[in-house]
Amino acid sequence: MTISLPLVFVLGVIAWFAIKFLGVRMWVAVVIALFGFWLAHTGLAPFVESGTRSGVDTVNPEHD
Numbered sequence: 001m002t003i004s005l006p007l008v009f010v011l012g013v014i015a016w017f018a019i020k021f022l023g024v025r026m027w028v029a030v031v032i033a034l035f036g037f038w039l040a041h042t043g044l045a046p047f048v049e050s051g052t053r054s055g056v057d058t059v060n061p062e063h064d
Contacts, residue, residue, distance in 0.1 A: 015033075018024040039048065
């Protein structure tokens with residue numbers, strides 16, 4: 001069974017759990033989100049994307 005969820009939804013749920021149960025302050029979550037948007041517009045974005053893709057491929061290997 002394959003479930004397709006938008007990444008924004010998954011990250012939102014994780015942030016909600018962190019704020020609700022781990023005591024993370026709302027402003028910290030906002031700063032982390034803004035840093036992510038800033039990082040996406042720098043020269044490091046291709047390295048972050050390739051690292052993320054290789055991590056996903058490690059967790060979900062394709063079966064031929």
